Amino acid sequence: MNFRLYNTRTRRKETLQTREPNVLHMYVCGLTPYDSMHIGHARAFIVYDVLRRYLEHRGWRVIHVQNWTDIDDKIIQRANELGVSAKEVAEKFIAEAEEDCRDLGLLRPTIMPRVTEHIPDIIKAVQTLIDKGYAYARGGDVYFDVSRYDGEFHDYGLLSGQTRDELIAGARVAPDEDKDDPVDFALWKAAKPGEPFWESPWGRGRPGWHIECSVMSLKYLGAPFDLHGGATDLVFPHHENEIAQSQALTGVKPIVTCWMHAGVLTVGGEKMSKSLGNFVTLRDALKRHGKNALRLLYLSTHYRSPLDYSEERAEGAKAALKRIKTALETLKQRLAMPTGEETESSKVRTDELMQLVDESTRLFYEAMDDDLNTAEALGYIFRMVGAALTMGVTVKEPPSASEKVALRLLYERLTNLLGVLGFDVSELEAPERLEDALSEQLLNLLVEVRGQLRQRRIFDIADLIRSKLGELGILLEDTPQGTRWRRAD
Numbered sequence: 001m002n003f004r005l006y007n008t009r010t011r012r013k014e015t016l017q018t019r020e021p022n023v024l025h026m027y028v029c030g031l032t033p034y035d036s037m038h039i040g041h042a043r044a045f046i047v048y049d050v051l052r053r054y055l056e057h058r059g060w061r062v063i064h065v066q067n068w069t070d071i072d073d074k075i076i077q078r079a080n081e082l083g084v085s086a087k088e089v090a091e092k093f094i095a096e097a098e099e100d101c102r103d104l105g106l107l108r109p110t111i112m113p114r115v116t117e118h119i120p121d122i123i124k125a126v127q128t129l130i131d132k133g134y135a136y137a138r139g140g141d142v143y144f145d146v147s148r149y150d151g152e153f154h155d156y157g158l159l160s161g162q163t164r165d166e167l168i169a170g171a172r173v174a175p176d177e178d179k180d181d182p183v184d185f186a187l188w189k190a191a192k193p194g195e196p197f198w199e200s201p202w203g204r205g206r207p208g209w210h211i212e213c214s215v216m217s218l219k220y221l222g223a224p225f226d227l228h229g230g231a232t233d234l235v236f237p238h239h240e241n242e243i244a245q246s247q248a249l250t251g252v253k254p255i256v257t258c259w260m261h262a263g264v265l266t267v268g269g270e271k272m273s274k275s276l277g278n279f280v281t282l283r284d285a286l287k288r289h290g291k292n293a294l295r296l297l298y299l300s301t302h303y304r305s306p307l308d309y310s311e312e313r314a315e316g317a318k319a320a321l322k323r324i325k326t327a328l329e330t331l332k333q334r335l336a337m338p339t340g341e342e343t344e345s346s347k348v349r350t351d352e353l354m355q356l357v358d359e360s361t362r363l364f365y366e367a368m369d370d371d372l373n374t375a376e377a378l379g380y381i382f383r384m385v386g387a388a389l390t391m392g393v394t395v396k397e398p399p400s401a402s403e404k405v406a407l408r409l410l411y412e413r414l415t416n417l418l419g420v421l422g423f424d425v426s427e428l429e430a431p432e433r434l435e436d437a438l439s440e441q442l443l444n445l446l447v448e449v450r451g452q453l454r455q456r457r458i459f460d461i462a463d464l465i466r467s468k469l470g471e472l473g474i475l476l477e478d479t480p481q482g483t484r485w486r487r488a489d
Contacts (some may be wrong), residue, residue: 001058003369005227006304008235008259009159013371017257018226024055024062027217029230029238030112032069033093034078036281037100039294039309040272044231044262046295047303047372049106050422051229051260054368057420065220066109067213068094070116071206076195086196087116100282105291105424111220115212118219119198122207125215125249126187126200134248138178140190140203144210146183149244153253156183156244160236167236185241187211210241214249217242223250224257232261232304263301266308280309292423293317299374299421320382324418325428326486327385330392331411333479340398349395353387353406357413360384364417374421384414443474447483450476 004013018024028048031041052062070090079086101108115122126142129135135144150156157167168182177186186208191197197204217225223246230239239259246255264271267278285294288311297317301307340346360380367376388410399407415425446465453462466476473488 001369003055003058004371005258005260006371007257008261009254009256011161014258016226019222019224019257022060024052024060024227025221025225026052026062026064026227026229027213027221027225028064028066028109028228029213029234030066030068031093031097032072032074033090033097034072034074035093036283037093037097038272039267039280039282039285040231040265041097042100042104042282042285042294043265043298043307044229045101045106046104046298046422047262048229048260050299050374051372052107053422054372054420062110063221064107064109065111065113065217067216068112068114069209069212070094070114071196072209080194090116096283100286103286103291104282104294105422107422113216113220115207115216118212118216119207121215121219122211123188123198123200125211125245126207129187129245129248132248135187136180137202140205141177141186142188142202142208143179143184144187144241144245144248145180146185146244147181149248153244153247155247155253157240159240159243159259162236185210185237187245210238211245213238214242214245218246218250223252224255226256227258227260228256229260229262232264235259235261261304263304263306266306268310269308285314289314289318290427292321292427295422296320296378300378302371302373302375304371321428322487323382323389324385324414326392327388328411328414328429329431329484329486330388331407331414334391334395334399334407335404335411337398339404340400342400342402343397346397346400346403349391350400350403350406353391353403353410356387357384357406357410361413361417368420377417377421381414381417384410388414443469443485447476447485451483 003016005016006012007014016024026048028045031037048064048066052064055062068090071086075086075089079089082089126135129144130137130142133145134149135142146156157163160167164183187210188200188202188205189208190202191204191206195206197206217228228239228242243255247253266272267280270276270278272279289297293314294317297309297314298307300317360383364377364380367373367380370376415429418428419425446469450462450465453459453465469476469485470488474485475488477484477486
């Protein structure tokens, strides 16, 4: 297996190198729980979910650490707006996000550390940086000395590809900050009146944003570790500063072998924002479209490419899922038929089908091995789906014994590869259902009545039932195993 990923640090695709053979130590930046999880978060987390699923499918072990930043300026601000504690805000949105992640079908990370559970570790790390000369205390705050660090390591700005002037231009300097250099950043922040705080050698305060991930990633994965993931908007300043802190703490360079970043998600061509009215929570999207449709929408675009979300694209994903469901149903119907005789045409179909399955499977794995190209891999799945659908329309005679072997292989390969990508296959295999039990019972009753009318050769009324149901968006299909209904695409 030659699995390659694009490394943001080196700006090229590289064979994934790990500290231990076939074991990936992966850290993914998690949520700051001050609001509901949105579809942008979901896009990034599905990328690393699929990476993990694929490697585990190929026999790897993945140690997946994903944090909760459960103390932050945004959490404090939201707590003040709601008149509750910062802890209550964090707990509320952590519980909500965990439920949303389960509903989306994400694998639970191996370890999910919280910042507030690691304050002693963070204080110790900050003191170590001071002792080594990479940080300085100023009025209850502690800042990382970027110039001192870069003078020794010569790589600050390498990850983001920015010059010092660009870094200074992008640096945030609050009015009350007393830094030696605009690019220096906070490791520890003195508490303001009414804010949560912890006691420290520099007074009451709380951690800066960047030091938290350095401490937790090193604690659970060691140095160096294999892969660090997150969204593209975290490259600078967060990940750039993580590198500086972690390398200064450990002396290990590079501290991370591969940096992997998921592309941005926009809505209607614009950055998602409540003020623009285009903010879509994951919970709302799941209610409207379901987990499989969202996963298909996300994976249909390469993970590094920007993705513009729209209701039209989500509906398109749902329509594509119907093709998969119909293909699986078609294969089950063919396999349930009595076994036919071997004919020249059945031999040709069998050979073509076996060749299609083998080639599509090989190309699927090649696409996944080439920078986790799920968009291309899905194309090969839909090539197999198309073959099943075509067969359902054009082939009427029962399949031969050898053809059934090929059909069963196609069915198993489709469900297996869909599972590798994280789709809920049981949902795809489930028969069509209506929204309420009574409607479904009435529909099944109509189908049964129509069947009895056909047996009595009262075809005009039977055809009328079929026609009227079609007008309501319900299609009837008469098969050797009986009449089945499905929604129109």
